[in-house]
Amino acid sequence: MAYLYNTPQQQREMLQTIGVDSIDELFDQIPAGLRLGRPLDLPPALTEIELESHLRELGAKNGSPLQRVCFLGGGSYDHFIPAAVDAIASRSEFYTAYTPYQAEASQGTLQAFFEYQSLICQLTGMDVSNASLYEGGTAVSEAVFMAMRATDRHGKVVLLGSVHPEYREVCETYLRQINCELVVVPTPEGVADVAAVRKAVDDQTACLVIQQPNFFGCLEQTQELVAAAHAVGALAVVSFDPISLGLLSRPGEYGADIAVAEGQSLGTPMQYGGPYLGILTCRQEFVRKMPGRLIGETVDRAGRRCYVLNLQAREQHIRREKATSNICTNQGLMALRATVYLSLLGPAGLREAAELCTRKAHYAADRLTSVSGIELAFRAPFFKEFTLRCRHGADRVVAQAGAAGFDLGPGLARFRRAGLDAANEYLVVAVTEKRTRAEIDALVAALR
Amino acid sequence: MRNTLATQLIFDLSQPGRRGAVYPSSDVPDRPLDDLIPASRRAASAPALPELTEPEVIRHFVNLSTKNMSVDTHFYPLGSCTMKYNPKRHERLAGLQGIVDLHPYQSVEHSQGMLEILYTMQQMLAEIAGLPAVSLQPAAGAQGEFTALLTASAYFRDLGETRTRVLFPNSAHGTNPASAALAGFECVQLKSTAQGFIDLDELRAALDHRTAVFMVTNPNTLGMFERDIPQVAKMVHDAGGLVYIDGANMNAICGVTRPGDFGGDMMHYNVHKTFTGPHGAGGPGSGPIAVRDFLGDYLPGPIVVRNELPADGAKGAPVKFRYDLMMPSKSIGRVRSFFGNVGILVRGYCYLRTLGAAGVRGMSENAVLNANYLLAKLKDVLPVPQGDRCMHEFVASAKPIKDERGISAMDIAKRLLDYGFHAPTVYFPLVVPEAIMIEPTETESRETLDAFADAIRKILAEDPAYLHEAPHQTPVSRPDEVRAARTPVLKWEKAT
Numbered sequence: 001m002a003y004l005y006n007t008p009q010q011q012r013e014m015l016q017t018i019g020v021d022s023i024d025e026l027f028d029q030i031p032a033g034l035r036l037g038r039p040l041d042l043p044p045a046l047t048e049i050e051l052e053s054h055l056r057e058l059g060a061k062n063g064s065p066l067q068r069v070c071f072l073g074g075g076s077y078d079h080f081i082p083a084a085v086d087a088i089a090s091r092s093e094f095y096t097a098y099t100p101y102q103a104e105a106s107q108g109t110l111q112a113f114f115e116y117q118s119l120i121c122q123l124t125g126m127d128v129s130n131a132s133l134y135e136g137g138t139a140v141s142e143a144v145f146m147a148m149r150a151t152d153r154h155g156k157v158v159l160l161g162s163v164h165p166e167y168r169e170v171c172e173t174y175l176r177q178i179n180c181e182l183v184v185v186p187t188p189e190g191v192a193d194v195a196a197v198r199k200a201v202d203d204q205t206a207c208l209v210i211q212q213p214n215f216f217g218c219l220e221q222t223q224e225l226v227a228a229a230h231a232v233g234a235l236a237v238v239s240f241d242p243i244s245l246g247l248l249s250r251p252g253e254y255g256a257d258i259a260v261a262e263g264q265s266l267g268t269p270m271q272y273g274g275p276y277l278g279i280l281t282c283r284q285e286f287v288r289k290m291p292g293r294l295i296g297e298t299v300d301r302a303g304r305r306c307y308v309l310n311l312q313a314r315e316q317h318i319r320r321e322k323a324t325s326n327i328c329t330n331q332g333l334m335a336l337r338a339t340v341y342l343s344l345l346g347p348a349g350l351r352e353a354a355e356l357c358t359r360k361a362h363y364a365a366d367r368l369t370s371v372s373g374i375e376l377a378f379r380a381p382f383f384k385e386f387t388l389r390c391r392h393g394a395d396r397v398v399a400q401a402g403a404a405g406f407d408l409g410p411g412l413a414r415f416r417r418a419g420l421d422a423a424n425e426y427l428v429v430a431v432t433e434k435r436t437r438a439e440i441d442a443l444v445a446a447l448r
Numbered sequence: 449m450r451n452t453l454a455t456q457l458i459f460d461l462s463q464p465g466r467r468g469a470v471y472p473s474s475d476v477p478d479r480p481l482d483d484l485i486p487a488s489r490r491a492a493s494a495p496a497l498p499e500l501t502e503p504e505v506i507r508h509f510v511n512l513s514t515k516n517m518s519v520d521t522h523f524y525p526l527g528s529c530t531m532k533y534n535p536k537r538h539e540r541l542a543g544l545q546g547i548v549d550l551h552p553y554q555s556v557e558h559s560q561g562m563l564e565i566l567y568t569m570q571q572m573l574a575e576i577a578g579l580p581a582v583s584l585q586p587a588a589g590a591q592g593e594f595t596a597l598l599t600a601s602a603y604f605r606d607l608g609e610t611r612t613r614v615l616f617p618n619s620a621h622g623t624n625p626a627s628a629a630l631a632g633f634e635c636v637q638l639k640s641t642a643q644g645f646i647d648l649d650e651l652r653a654a655l656d657h658r659t660a661v662f663m664v665t666n667p668n669t670l671g672m673f674e675r676d677i678p679q680v681a682k683m684v685h686d687a688g689g690l691v692y693i694d695g696a697n698m699n700a701i702c703g704v705t706r707p708g709d710f711g712g713d714m715m716h717y718n719v720h721k722t723f724t725g726p727h728g729a730g731g732p733g734s735g736p737i738a739v740r741d742f743l744g745d746y747l748p749g750p751i752v753v754r755n756e757l758p759a760d761g762a763k764g765a766p767v768k769f770r771y772d773l774m775m776p777s778k779s780i781g782r783v784r785s786f787f788g789n790v791g792i793l794v795r796g797y798c799y800l801r802t803l804g805a806a807g808v809r810g811m812s813e814n815a816v817l818n819a820n821y822l823l824a825k826l827k828d829v830l831p832v833p834q835g836d837r838c839m840h841e842f843v844a845s846a847k848p849i850k851d852e853r854g855i856s857a858m859d860i861a862k863r864l865l866d867y868g869f870h871a872p873t874v875y876f877p878l879v880v881p882e883a884i885m886i887e888p889t890e891t892e893s894r895e896t897l898d899a900f901a902d903a904i905r906k907i908l909a910e911d912p913a914y915l916h917e918a919p920h921q922t923p924v925s926r927p928d929e930v931r932a933a934r935t936p937v938l939k940w941e942k943a944t
């Protein structure tokens with residue numbers, strides 16, 4: 001049997017030591033009437049050889065960017081991951097450890113996450129970062145809850161229509177139980193109309209949720225939007241794209257109070273949607289309102305610098321129902337990946353990656369809109385993603401590209417919350433630094 | 449032997465001009481950046497990240513890793529966390545092309561293999577739970593709890609009932625009350641019996657028309673099976689409430705008994721515990737929930753469904769299926785973006801496919817055997833209030849030892865590190881004073897368990913003053929937590 005070490009002889013001796021005759025006897029606590037009394041109905045056991053060919057077969061039925069060209073976006077991206085990231089993330093000492101409760105036996109993890117927090121602060125220009133949340137959508141929801149605690153306003157949250165529709169759905173799910181009104185400001189032009197936002201927020205509003213670049217790829221006027229929130233005493237919550245910060249202004253510079261992100265771009269593979277990395281940062285004054293773990297620096301009894309889980313009185317294991325969040329297991333390994341990724345890229349590498357995305361995305365947008373029936377949906381500036389309006393239907397374009405081996409999307413028709421009329425004509429396209437001019441040209445040729 | 453140079457903070461290792469990643473130059477026609485993104489939207493300079501070469505980055509993090517204890521290097525009997533061996537094949541298989549690099553918005557046509565894995569996972573988890581409807585969305589156990597509670601509210605809302613309270617025993621994990629509060633419920637904590645079981649009188653007194661859900665871990669956090677669970681379930685159901693089973697301790701009962709068969713209406717799994725998602729230095733996890741059929745329509749989605757394709761003519765040709773994504777009809781909505789923590793689910797799938805039915809049961813049997821063996825080896829020196837039987841873990845109390853000799857649970861935990869063992873969970877559950885919660889898991893040999901028991905015996909014979917200062921052999925000694933909290937230093941800052 002797999003992964004069991006004790007021989008039948010050892011098992012017998014162990015039972016003797018315990019003072020019972022059989023393993024069955026150990027289950028005496030479970031009343032007989034509750035026992036299953038039959039084997040579980042599971043597929044047959046496979047050896048490693050069989051399992052590997054089974055998984056290879058299943059994997060081959062999926063579209064991999066190694067065979068198909070990925071222009072898919074919408075919060076998960078085919079960015080390059082240096083081999084060194086995998087090498088560190090596959091160190092047993094990291095990936096088979098757990099939450100660093102025993103600081104003396106976890107200095108590797110604790111220092112790495114302290115570095116993670118520091119790197120994320122450098123990246124965003126924010127004061128504090130926690131040590132990870134689940135992913136981008138729950139990070140927005142946690143930020144909203146945090147804003148409600150910080151402002152003591154619990155009745156209203158304003159969110160732009162250009163925020164990822166799935167993040168918005170998650171927010172709706174999280175808020176439904178607590179009678180908090182979620183006001184969505186429509187963004188038919190692809191970006192928010194600042195005047196409309198000013199009208200939507202008021203002195204009851206806990207926060208304004210902005211995404212930059214937004215779900216359509218467009219750049220919002222973050223400075224003005226943040227000012228609109230602050231004018232009514234609301235907090236500005238910004239969901240950013242980490243790679244974009246190689247080039248774009250940082251949330252800390254334009255006054256965000258809480259900045260969150262989907263951190264998948266920072267060295268985590270796409271793996272059909274998770275595990276990813278929820279990034280959450282804030283200004284110093286809100287630190288005790290933060291959800292999730294925080295690593296702090298201190299000294300040991302000999303005065304040596306070391307790291308510990310800090311400010312734990314915010315967390316569920318201490319504070320229970322008064323905790324700032326219910327999160328326990330987080331996304332540590334993905335935070336480690338981001339730490340290694342950012343350490344490798346440095347300022348120059350991140351800047352290059354961001355610039356390549358920008359240049360290639362703009363080239364792709366130019367070329368794609370030369371195809372008849374395809375135009376840019378919005379006029380606002382964009383970074384690595386843009387939205388196309390396809391007069392003959394986005395499905396047709398996706399199918400045509402798909403048949404030639406190119407994956408585009410997501411089409412907006414898949415979202416209940418896309419907020420556009422004729423959603424089936426709209427299509428998001430993402431272009432990372434990995435795409436080449438040859439691939440873009442071939443895609444365009446396939447659409448002609 | 450330690451390389452202290454390499455384990456300075458990464459920021460101290462930085463030298464201007466170094467780099468660890470280089471990108472190709474642009475192959476598209478050059479245009480001024482200002483034409484692409486207005487200068488007003490751009491930062492004046494790139495973020496002030498450290499500058500290092502690849503070998504430095506590798507040496508730094510590899511050396512950092514050696515300051516950790518982990519399952520692959522040490523016995524890690526962290527109670528409630530099921531720190532079992534993580535099979536290496538899972539890492540290879542979850543890393544296969546078409547799996548690790550599959551985009552979440554890849555078309556259904558080009559995701560059939562992945563959807564088959566996830567569909568089968570739903571089926572297997574439903575079977576092990578004895579609860580037919582499964583959502584794989586939740587990212588970890590805590591999110592599973594929260595999700596199930598929202599599912600319950602949606603159900604009650606549909607019935608036209610206003611139920612505002614969630615009940616749980618005081619032995620519950622902190623995430624239970626935290627999830628209930630997040631889901632907008634009032635929390636009612638119930639006292640347990642002296643033996644740590646659900647107190648039926650307490651429960652009876654607390655149940656009424658306001659009760660939405662009773663949350664209970666079974667086996668409970670003391671590692672004991674709640675024998676009265678059918679009666680408990682009946683009482684909760686008679687009051688119109690639902691029973692939630694916190695499945696953190698599923699490693700004890702898989703194939704032996706099922707939450708759905710002992711009265712549970714909803715449960716979560718911790719795939720990272722029971723089915724070996726590596727714990728990743730804190731995460732990721734995966735916390736699927738399984739619920740009764742009448743709750744299935746409220747689950748968050750997407751959920752994978754399977755449809756039989758029309759036969760393609762040839763007689764006797766195998767049935768072909770097409771897998772699709774579906775949102776349940778009355779779904780509470782999404783609880784996260786995309787499908788779920790798929791990378792962990794794939795590892796869980798590989799584990800269940802390796803074990804099969806007999807293997808899954810063998811897993812639980814041996815987890816229980818190992819725990820009872822260790823309990824037998826320790827109970828004469830380490831008081832275990834619950835008695836001399838347990839399921840997959842047991843909770844000792846250092847209280848008598850502390851009263852007599854001043855040795856605390858913390859002292860024992862810290863000193864174990866010196867002996868080369870990761871510490872058990874301490875000070876949880878809260879109902880046991882000076883709790884030491886030991887979960888050996890099935891993937892440990894008797895030799896290891898014997899060595900661990902020996903270490904505890906030796907420690908208990910040591911000078912208490914020496915133990916208060918433990919650990920003595922780890923890279924650092926006990927950190928000053930008071931100082932950390934009083935003046936929090938949460939990031940590196942450039943010396944000015």
Ligand SMILES: Cc1ncc(COP(=O)(O)O)c(C=O)c1O
Binds near residue numbers: 329589590623665
């Ligand atoms: C009994 C119990 N319930 C719930 C949880 C929460 O699970 P997770 O950490 O996966 O969110 C844990 C684990 O930490 C646990 O031990």
